[in-house]
Amino acid sequence: MGKLLLGCIADDFTGATDLANNLVRAGMRVVQAIGVPDGPLAADVDAVVVALKSRTNPVDEAVAQSLAALRWLQGQGAHQIYFKYCSTFDSTPAGNIGPVTEALMDALGTEFTIATPAFPDNKRTVFKGYLFVGDVLLSESGMQNHPLTPMADPNLVRVMQSQCRRKVGLIDHAVVARGAAAVTERIAQLKAEGVAIAIVDAVSNDDLLRMGPALAALPLVTAGSGVAMALPANFGFAPSPAASVLPFGSGLRAVVSGSCSLATNRQVQDFIARGGAALAIDPLRIADGADVAAEALAWATPLLARGPVLVYSTADSGAVKSVQSRLGAEEAGAMVERTIASIARGLVERGVRQLVVAGGETSGACVQALGITQMQIGPQIDPGVPWCHAQALGAGLHITLKSGNFGGDDFFTRAFEVLA
């Protein structure tokens, strides 16, 4: 077995496939592990992405999980560590991006790292430390209404500083535009000023590729998935448009969605507008004790042979707030996740072999309910969202984990066409 070059820790499962996808496209052989593996690596790969579900956990749990992942990756000889978080910097006022970053820095004994969620392919850009989603600031992008991690401040230096003990600074676009040597020089200057973590501007893939060589010497990189397109070159890899090949896709098709992001709301509407079979589930009925999962499976079973079915709790921000005011945000989220996960499990038990899951937390719950431990990365459907293949409940399953705000409006239809 060769030496592991990149050891990656992702704070949610959609984010992990997003990262793995960019590394594969940049030429690396990658395995995605669900949770910290029990034993050593079986396959000879260049990078491993350990997918955690730590984004919204209490800080001490997120830190403990991340450190366990780090220890395992170090045990595999990982040369550089990559902590992957969301391109919209999803976090609560307590963390977990800041505390996990600092715990990893402590464990690695490193005095400096960067932080940038920039992912220009998905219109996430950082300028002067401010995060833009498309043409608007993070705080106007819909993320201010996220059910679990509302993001009201677009200034990442401020957000990161509020989560960290160490001093946070900025490597701004004027520096990045001058290339890797300027970034390296700026890192030395920031370190001399006592800055330990620097937000880095990037508004294009060229910016990410330009800064790449300056990151080679850092034991720890923290970022969204965008930076992943630049790091493999530091190890001598060249981009490859050919994503790894998956087994042929066949079997029944279904979509489950617990994401309430704006893009997912549009994707649900598009699927329904095309005449797709869709069932909305109501969190308040779950809270009242109705067996909503059994009802959904009874609805879906006779329809599956005719084409993909969609079961969704996706709702607009007004409906989500109303549910949360009755049940509490965390309680509502956990309850809906459990229900959708048991629906996903039931669908696979009924022969579904091509499954789209929308939502990061939702994906975590589904992947765990399906007993998936490892995923192979396949062709990209949209930026940040590849098809994957895994063993689930004893059968081969094609599965894609769609981040809430990723994917075109027709994603729930087109995903199956990509596989076909």
Ligand SMILES: Nc1ncnc2c1ncn2[C@@H]1O[C@H](COP(=O)(O)OP(=O)(O)O)[C@@H](O)[C@H]1O
């Ligand atoms: N109708 C709803 N009301 C309240 N919470 C919901 C509803 N539907 C889904 N949720 C919860 O909202 C959260 C959405 O998060 P996630 O799955 O990560 O989606 P995204 O990728 O869009 O962030 C989950 O915890 C989910 O269970």
Ligand SMILES: O=C(O)[C@@H](O)C(=O)COP(=O)(O)O
């Ligand atoms: O970086 C990203 O935006 C994604 O990879 C991601 O982490 C999205 O998370 P969810 O929106 O919760 O799916």
